[in-house]
Amino acid sequence: MVLTGKTAVVTGAAMGIGKAITEILLQNGAKVVLLDVNETAAKSLLEDLRKQHGQDRTLFLSCNVESEEQIKAAFQKTVETFGGIDILCNNAGILNEGEWEKTVSINLLGVIRSTYASLQHMNKLTGGRGGVIVNTASMAGLGPLLSCPVYTATKHGVVGFTRAMAAASAASGYGIRYNVICPSFVQTELLDNITLKLGQFSHLEDATQQLVEVLGILTPSEVAQCVFELVTDETKNGEALMIFPKGKQYITFPSMQ
Ligand SMILES: NC(=O)C1=CN([C@@H]2O[C@H](COP(=O)(O)OP(=O)(O)OC[C@H]3O[C@@H](n4cnc5c(N)ncnc54)[C@H](O)[C@@H]3O)[C@@H](O)[C@H]2O)C=CC1
Numbered sequence: 242m243v244l245t246g247k248t249a250v251v252t253g254a255a256m257g258i259g260k261a262i263t264e265i266l267l268q269n270g271a272k273v274v275l276l277d278v279n280e281t282a283a284k285s286l287l288e289d290l291r292k293q294h295g296q297d298r299t300l301f302l303s304c305n306v307e308s309e310e311q312i313k314a315a316f317q318k319t320v321e322t323f324g325g326i327d328i329l330c331n332n333a334g335i336l337n338e339g340e341w342e343k344t345v346s347i348n349l350l351g352v353i354r355s356t357y358a359s360l361q362h363m364n365k366l367t368g369g370r371g372g373v374i375v376n377t378a379s380m381a382g383l384g385p386l387l388s389c390p391v392y393t394a395t396k397h398g399v400v401g402f403t404r405a406m407a408a409a410s411a412a413s414g415y416g417i418r419y420n421v422i423c424p425s426f427v428q429t430e431l432l433d434n435i436t437l438k439l440g441q442f443s444h445l446e447d448a449t450q451q452l453v454e455v456l457g458i459l460t461p462s463e464v465a466q467c468v469f470e471l472v473t474d475e476t477k478n479g480e481a482l483m484i485f486p487k488g489k490q491y492i493t494f495p496s497m498q
């Protein structure tokens with residue numbers, strides 16, 4: 242897929258991995274709509290992006306992925322402004338084992354809400370142009386991260402949902418590809434104040450830090466480069482791409498047939 246003339250929507254775009262995804266999509270010619278709850282960070286980023294890429298290729302819309310109403314309104318505004326949606330990156334996520342229901346609501350239900358709301362605009366069977374959706378899971382979507390069971394569950398959910406949607410889309414003729422990234426640790430604010438975020442598992446922070454030392458830490462732009470690959474390579478559908486500082490690996494799952 243060539244990105245020039247395409248419209249992308251990125252959730253959790255104001256900071257960290259979402260910011261890097263936004264930047265790489267813009268650098269390669271797409272128009273990008275930034276969705277986030279952090280209006281201060283998003284407006285500051287938007288100002289910088291408009292200086293670099295022009296006034297008319299970006300839009301910020303305040304949107305909480307916990308709200309179906311806000312997601313639908315943001316997609317509607319995107320279509321009114323740029324004429325459609327070709328790329329959706331469901332990236333917004335939190336680490337908060339204490340507020341575990343909120344973690345499920347944002348990390349897993351947020352991806353489902355946004356994916357289902359996007360169908361109205363992207364599905365070729367309902368007048369959309371088709372396109373690609375890339376979801377942000379985690380390496381904790383492939384194996385257990387002992388200090389955060391609920392975060393782990395949400396990311397396993399995102400991997401399973403993405404793969405099932407990919408198969409459903411291919412079988413139904415939606416014209417939409419679905420892929421998921423599974424990065425190991427990434428240098429973003431999500432890794433700040435981890436003790437507080439682990440709730441009843443804060444005593445396992447040392448074990449987590451040891452894993453960080455073993456695995457190393459990615460930069461957001463290394464992760465965004467992998468998202469770019471999944472967006473542009475039209476052979477990729479239903480893929481889970483694990484990303485390490487040392488490289489990347491497409492996951493082979495057990496065959497059920
Ligand atoms: N930092 C890491 O080590 C890793 C992070 N991830 C995942 O990457 C994604 C992005 O995280 P980071 O960039 O690291 O975190 P971050 O904290 O730097 O950025 C997250 C962004 O999402 C936004 N956000 C949070 N709740 C939201 C909501 N309800 N609605 C809309 N936007 C919301 C925040 O305002 C922020 O701009 C998350 O899904 C996270 O689970 C995956 C693997 C590793």
Ligand SMILES: CC/C=C\C[C@H](O)/C=C/C=C\C=C\C=C\C(=O)[C@@H](O)C/C=C\CCC(=O)O
Pocket residue numbers: 336378379380381383384385386388389424425426427431432435449455
């Ligand atoms: C505290 C949480 C911080 C960030 C969450 C973020 O999503 C990053 C996750 C990064 C790593 C996930 C690790 C998952 C571990 C597993 O799957 C284990 O079962 C296997 C553990 C180690 C394998 C690597 C190795 O030692 O060769």
